[in-house]
Each structure stands twice: as C-alpha cells, then as structure tokens.
Amino acid sequence: MAEHGEQLELIRRRVRRPPAPRTFTPAPELPIARVVVDVPLAHLDRLFDYRVPASMHESCVPGCRVRVRFAGQEVDGFVLERVARSEHGGRLVPLRRVVSAEPVLSPEVARVARLIADRYAGTLYDVLRLAVPPRHARVEDEETVAPANAGGPDARAVAEAEARWQEYEAGTAFLAALRRGDSPRAVWTALPAEDWSGCLAAAAAATLASGRGVVIVVPDHRDVTRLDRACRRILGGGRHVVLTAELGPAERYRRFLAARRDRVRCVIGTRAAALAPVADLGLVVCWDDGDDLHAEPRAPYPHVREMLALRAHDARSAALIAGYACTAEGAQLVESGWARRLGPAREAVRARAPRVFAVGDSDVELARDPVARAVRLPHRAFEVARAALADGPVLVQVPRGGYVPALACQDCRERARCAACSGPLQLGSARQPAACAWCGRPATAWRCPQCGGARFRAPVIGSRRTAEELGRAFPTVPVRVSGGDRVLAEVGPKPALVIATPGAEPVAEGGYAAALLLDGWLLLMRADLRAGEETLRRWLNAAALVRPGSAGGAVVVTGESALPVVQALVRWSPGWYAERELAERQAAGFPPAVRLATIEGPSEAVRETAELLEPPPSAEVLGPVPIPSGEGDEETARLIVRTPRGDGAALAAALKAAQARRSADKAAGTVRVRVDPHALG
DNA sequence: TCAATCCGTATC
DNA sequence: ATACGGATTGAC
Numbered sequence: 001m002a003e004h005g006e007q008l009e010l011i012r013r014r015v016r017r018p019p020a021p022r023t024f025t026p027a028p029e030l031p032i033a034r035v036v037v038d039v040p041l042a043h044l045d046r047l048f049d050y051r052v053p054a055s056m057h058e059s060c061v062p063g064c065r066v067r068v069r070f071a072g073q074e075v076d077g078f079v080l081e082r083v084a085r086s087e088h089g090g091r092l093v094p095l096r097r098v099v100s101a102e103p104v105l106s107p108e109v110a111r112v113a114r115l116i117a118d119r120y121a122g123t124l125y126d127v128l129r130l131a132v133p134p135r136h137a138r139v140e141d142e143e144t145v146a147p148a149n150a151g152g153p154d155a156r157a158v159a160e161a162e163a164r165w166q167e168y169e170a171g172t173a174f175l176a177a178l179r180r181g182d183s184p185r186a187v188w189t190a191l192p193a194e195d196w197s198g199c200l201a202a203a204a205a206a207t208l209a210s211g212r213g214v215v216i217v218v219p220d221h222r223d224v225t226r227l228d229r230a231c232r233r234i235l236g237g238g239r240h241v242v243l244t245a246e247l248g249p250a251e252r253y254r255r256f257l258a259a260r261r262d263r264v265r266c267v268i269g270t271r272a273a274a275l276a277p278v279a280d281l282g283l284v285v286c287w288d289d290g291d292d293l294h295a296e297p298r299a300p301y302p303h304v305r306e307m308l309a310l311r312a313h314d315a316r317s318a319a320l321i322a323g324y325a326c327t328a329e330g331a332q333l334v335e336s337g338w339a340r341r342l343g344p345a346r347e348a349v350r351a352r353a354p355r356v357f358a359v360g361d362s363d364v365e366l367a368r369d370p371v372a373r374a375v376r377l378p379h380r381a382f383e384v385a386r387a388a389l390a391d392g393p394v395l396v397q398v399p400r401g402g403y404v405p406a407l408a409c410q411d412c413r414e415r416a417r418c419a420a421c422s423g424p425l426q427l428g429s430a431r432q433p434a435a436c437a438w439c440g441r442p443a444t445a446w447r448c449p450q451c452g453g454a455r456f457r458a459p460v461i462g463s464r465r466t467a468e469e470l471g472r473a474f475p476t477v478p479v480r481v482s483g484g485d486r487v488l489a490e491v492g493p494k495p496a497l498v499i500a501t502p503g504a505e506p507v508a509e510g511g512y513a514a515a516l517l518l519d520g521w522l523l524l525m526r527a528d529l530r531a532g533e534e535t536l537r538r539w540l541n542a543a544a545l546v547r548p549g550s551a552g553g554a555v556v557v558t559g560e561s562a563l564p565v566v567q568a569l570v571r572w573s574p575g576w577y578a579e580r581e582l583a584e585r586q587a588a589g590f591p592p593a594v595r596l597a598t599i600e601g602p603s604e605a606v607r608e609t610a611e612l613l614e615p616p617p618s619a620e621v622l623g624p625v626p627i628p629s630g631e632g633d634e635e636t637a638r639l640i641v642r643t644p645r646g647d648g649a650a651l652a653a654a655l656k657a658a659q660a661r662r663s664a665d666k667a668a669g670t671v672r673v674r675v676d677p678h679a680l681g
Numbered sequence: 682t683c684a685a686t687c688c689g690t691a692t693c
Numbered sequence: 694a695t696a697c698g699g700a701t702t703g704a705c
Contacts, residue, residue, distance in 0.1 A: 037693095041692095044691090044692070048692080048693040068693085069693095070693080071691080071694065071695065071696090073694060073695090090692095091693080664691085
C-alpha cells in the first residue's frame with residue numbers, strides 16, 4: 001500500500017505548508033499603523049502596531065477604521081497614528097484591510113475618549129463605541145452638503161434671546177466672552193419659565209461668531225425639539241445639526257459625517273451627541289445635568305456632564321452646566337473654582353417665580369368637596385386648583401405609573417426596612433400585608449428601629465388615582481394625561497387639568513395657572529442618595545412651567561415647609577440647596593465630595609477583584625456584601641471603594657489594573673465597575 | 682542529550 | 694481562537 005501512504009504524505013505536506021511567502025511592499029512613508037482593537041479584555045487596552053502595505057498607504061489615515069488580524073481572529077479597529085518605526089520587539093503583521101479612508105475618529109475625540117476611559121476605569125474601545133456611530137457605506141459616498149433649509153437668523157429672536165442673558169449676573173459678560181473667543185466656564189441656574197432653549201441658542205450663536213464649534217446635550221427628545229426650533233430661529237438655517245441615537249443608522253451617520261467633515265459646527269442632541277466630532281470646539285453645554293438620562297447605561301457608564309467637562313478641559317473650550325435645578329456636582333464645580341456660578345439676580349427671581357404653598361402633613365386639612373375628600377386632596381390644593389382653573393391650565397405632577405410606594409414609620413417617618421435584609425418595605429396588592437421588596441419576607445412583627453413605632457404610613461398612596469379623580473371634582477374641565485409612552489409636548493392656554501409624571505410635563509402656552517406637586521413624600525422616600533436633589537429638580541422643572549406669581553401663578557407642594565427641599569422650592573434657590581447637598585455629601589463621604597466606585601457581579605468574581613485590588617492608601621473599602629439578583633441567578637455581590645477626590649485617578653487606575661489582571665488570567669465571571677455612579681440605591 | 686509534548690501566556 | 698516559548702517528559 002505504498003501508493004496510499006504516498007497520498008497521505010502529500011496531503012500532510014500540503015496542509016502543513018506555510019502560506020506562500022507573499023512579497024510585501026511596505027508603505028513608502030510611516031509604514032507602521034498604531035491601532036486600537038475591538039477586544040473586550042481590559043489588559044489589551046493599548047495600541048498595537050501593524051505594517052501598512054503600500055497599497056493602503058493612501059487610505060490608512062489616522063482616525064480611519066481597519067480590520068486586523070488579532071489573536072487569530074479578524075477584529076475591527078481604529079488607526080490612531082502612523083509612525084516610522086515600531087517599539088514592538090516581535091514580528092509585525094500587516095493590516096488586513098482599511099475599511100474606509102474616512103477619518104471618523106478625530107484626534108480631539110480620540111484624546112478625550114482616552115481621558116474618559118481612564119476616569120471611569122474602562123477601556124478606550126468601549127468609549128469609542130459611544131463616540132463613533134456604525135458605518136453606513138452608501139452615506140460615505142454621498143457628497144456632503146450643508147444641512148437644508150438655509151436662511152438667515154430671525155433678528156428679533158436673536159435680540160430677544162440675547163436680552164434674556166441680562167437677567168443674570170455676569171450673563172451678558174458670559175455671552176460677550178464667547179463671542180470674542182474666550183472660554184468661560186459656568187454653572188447656570190435658569191430663572192423660572194426661562195426660555196432656556198433660546199438662551200442656549202444665543203450662546204451657540206456667540207461661539208459660532210468667534211469661529212468655533214458648539215456641542216449641546218439635553219436629556220430627552222422633547223428638549224431636542226425645543227432647542228432645534230430655537231437654533232433655527234437664532235442661528236439661521238443650516239448652521240446646526242441634531243444628533244440622536246433614534247435617527248436610524250443612515251441619517252445618524254450622515255449627520256455625524258457632516259460634523260466630522262466640518263460642514264456644520266454646532267451639534268445638538270441627546271447623550272449620543274456628547275462626543276460629536278465638532279471642529280475647533282469652543283463651547284460645550286449640558287442642560288439639566290441632574291436628569292438620569294445623562295448617565296450612559298453602557299460601559300464604562302460615563303455621565304454627559306463629566307464627558308463634556310473633560311472635553312472642555314482638553315480643548316480649552318467654554319462650558320455651561322445648566323438647568324432650573326443644580327446638582328451637587330454643579331456646586332462642586334463652582335466650589336473647586338473650575339466654573340463660575342451664573343445665577344439670576346434676586347429681583348428677577350422674585351418677579352418671575354410663582355407663589356409656592358407648602359402643605360405640610362400636620363396641616364393637611366382635607367378638602368370639603370366630597371370627591372376631593374375621598375382622594376385625600378388637601379384643602380389648599382383644591383382651592384388653588386379651583387381658582388386657577390378659571391384662568392388657564394393646571395398641572396398635576398404625579399409619580400410614575402406602576403410605582404408601589406415604599407413604607408415609612410408612621411411616627412418618625414424613618415424609611416421602613418426589612419429586618420432580615422434591609423430592603424425597602426412595600427405595600428403589596430390590595431389587603432396584602434406589607435413585605436420586603438427585595439427578599440419578599442412579610443413584615444409581620446415590624447418595629448421602627450428609630451423610635452419603636454409599629455405602624456406604617458404609606459406616603460401619598462395612589463396619587464395618580466388622586467389626580468384622575470380630581471377630574472371628577474371639576475367635571476366641566478377637560479383632563480389631559482402625559483406620561484409613559486404618551487408624552488405631550490404642549491398644551492393650549494385654555495383651562496384643563498394636565499396630569500403628568502415627572503419629566504413628561506407638557507409646556508403650556510402662556511404658562512400654567514397653577515401646579516400641584518402631589519408626590520413629594522414618594523420622591524423623598526426613594527432609597528437613592530440623590531432623593532432630595534432629585535425631588536427638588538422635578539419640582540423646579542414643573543414649577544418652571546407656571547406663570548409668575550404676579551400673574552397669579554401658584555404652586556402647591558405637599559411637604560413640611562421646614563424641610564430644606566421645600567424651602568428651596570419656596571424661595572427658588574437651587575444653588576443654595578445644591579451647596580447644602582454638597583456639604584452633606586462631604587460629611588457622608590459620597591460623590592462628588594469623594595470619588596466612589598462600585599464593583600458588582602457574581603460574588604466569587606467580586607471577591608477575587610477585591611483581593612487583586614491595590615487601591616491608594618487613602619481608600620476605604622466597604623464590603624463585599626450580597627445584593628439581590630434576579631431569580632435563579634448565581635449569588636451577586638457589591639463592593640464599594642472610595643477615596644478623597646485627589647486620589648480619584650489612582651483609584652481608577654487601580655480598578656483598571658485589577659480588571660486587567662483578571663482578564664489576563666481568564667478569570668470566570670465579569671464584574672461591572674462604576675465610578676461615581678449616578679444612582680446609588 | 683535531544684526531540685516531542687504540555688502548559689501558560691501574549692495576542693502587534 | 695492561535696501561536697509561541699519555556700518547562701517537562703521520556704527515549705536513547
């Protein structure tokens with residue numbers, strides 16, 4: 001069987017034969033490309049060198065997409081630079097393919113992405129995924145034209161918007177600085193009922209006039225629509241572009257390219273726009289930075305405000321952190337001297353704010369009207385609503401639907417927590433006893449650890465129903481509902497009851513005659529460390545839609561007037577509250593006073609990470625503690641690490657190193673690391 | 682003493 | 694996933 005053996009030998013030889021030694025012609029200049037590759041492993045978060053064949057010399061530009069062979073697989077990557085020689089000792093492999101010569105990644109965005117990855121203990125490629133939308137080849141071939149509907153700005157609208165800034169101390173100076181090419185940084189608290197979109201468009205116009213670019217990020221789509229309209233009027237047509245994730249791949253890429261190719265220098269949008277490649281960046285803006293929509297849900301979970309602050313720092317551009325409310329982070333930026341406070345003059349606040357009535361629990365006198373009484377509406381709220389409805393629409397802010405309120409102690413109002421696991425206690429469905437929302441144990445023999453009380457109070461139970469039934473108390477008035485997936489942008493000036501969940505309040509033409517904020521306790525009962533700040537933010541955002549007190553505008557809020565949040569609303573002093581909040585976080589050791597990271601995942605993986613972690617000496621490590629996870633999942637745990645702000649970079653580096661070690665060791669289970677998480681339950 | 686094989690590690 | 698180097702093993 002010699003023949004058979006020969007055949008086997010032939011086959012073996014063919015299989016083993018190394019690939020035919022192809023002749024390789026290197027690019028005539030800078031024959032090495034430094035590439036960031038799409039691999040999820042933390043220890044591979046660095047650049048890799050590839051040889052550039054002569055055939056790719058022209059197309060392989062810094063910032064372009066490539067395919068490369070990496071660890072035996074084809075992966076995507078971006079070329080960050082072309083260099084003459086490699087530091088790498090071993091053999092270099094040629095680039096597989098230049099996907100397109102479009103330099104989608106600008107040097108500025110690449111730099112800032114690195115800063116963001118470092119700040120959040122994440123990988124560069126994860127941040128680049130947020131910065132560069134997926135490619136759409138056909139769009140790339142299109143001739144990029146300036147966005148449509150060109151036309152000059154509306155001179156009157158421009159003058160009006162610029163005049164708005166006069167109501168703020170240093171407001172006009174801020175605008176002037178932008179126009180002359182300076183880079184002021186400010187935390188702006190807007191006046192009630194402010195035309196914020198007009199103000200921001202005016203700031204954008206001033207920056208564009210200095211020859212520089214602008215990025216403005218707002219929480220949601222309704223805000224984008226408003227701002228888009230203001231920009232059309234104030235910048236004129238074709239000078240800005242809207243960039244959001246919901247656009248669809250082709251349109252999103254088209255607008256992204258319009259910015260990258262410097263056809264347009266002002267990009268507005270939701271958080272997908274935060275890293276838009278605007279040329280010669282002069283101003284970044286984050287509107288309503290307390291809104292949790294600004295917290296990116298994908299790794300490494302960066303926050304829009306922080307991304308923009310890093311961009312402003314890197315590009316030496318101006319920055320505006322703005323809202324009706326102010327976050328503790330905003331106050332921190334002011335306190336550290338990074339930004340100036342840009343607030344309204346006190347007289348302007350007095351002239352513009354609605355009158356606010358706080359209805360404390362002790363002075364809840366129920367309405368006499370039988371229907372209002374049945375739904376436990378305070379007399380004051382009922383009277384204000386009745387009077388206002390003669391004059392215009394009335395806004396009723398109710399908690400998000402489907403929310404089951406947490407319980408509190410009837411006597412001291414301490415949050416009721418499960419004796420076994422410290423989870424929040426909730427009322428079950430009708431006539432079910434109270435039980436833990438986390439572990440499900442019924443809270444039969446509960447006693448308040450604070451005061452020994454044994455009875456619960458259910459804060460503002462069913463205030464959504466309250467609001468709906470309110471309609472019956474005013475049978476002649478139409479009721480409109482906004483919330484969930486049916487969000488109204490605007491309502492008319494005619495009398496109506498407008499029931500909305502926080503964040504879904506429609507703007508009323510001519511302003512609301514009154515607003516009832518009925519969910520105070522519920523908001524304050526949230527386990528989150530941000531509960532107070534978030535409550536005030538929602539109140540201010542709703543109250544900002546009401547007419548000034550001088551025009552009869554009134555707000556009723558259910559909450560003790562002694563509470564700082566209530567005070568802050570009554571006096572309309574968001575800055576004061578934010579400073580207070582910051583001081584409290586300082587005392588409690590929470591961000592932004594300290595840098596804090598959570599590490600969550602399967603218990604074993606978290607334990608391993610904790611062991612590998614070499615945090616700076618100043619660090620305090622809490623846990624790991626078990627946390628509730630979905631049914632049947634393996635046990636989950638959370639570790640918390642915090643350091644003084646000054647050691648934040650060291651903490652992030654240590655977190656990254658620990659993850660790198662685990663990924664290099666092919667350790668089982670992934671942990672989720674979040675630096676300064678927006679919410680901490 | 683040397684080759685075949687195993688294992689851990691880096692991944693250009 | 695795959696390729697490489699160093700260590701280990703086993704045959705001479």
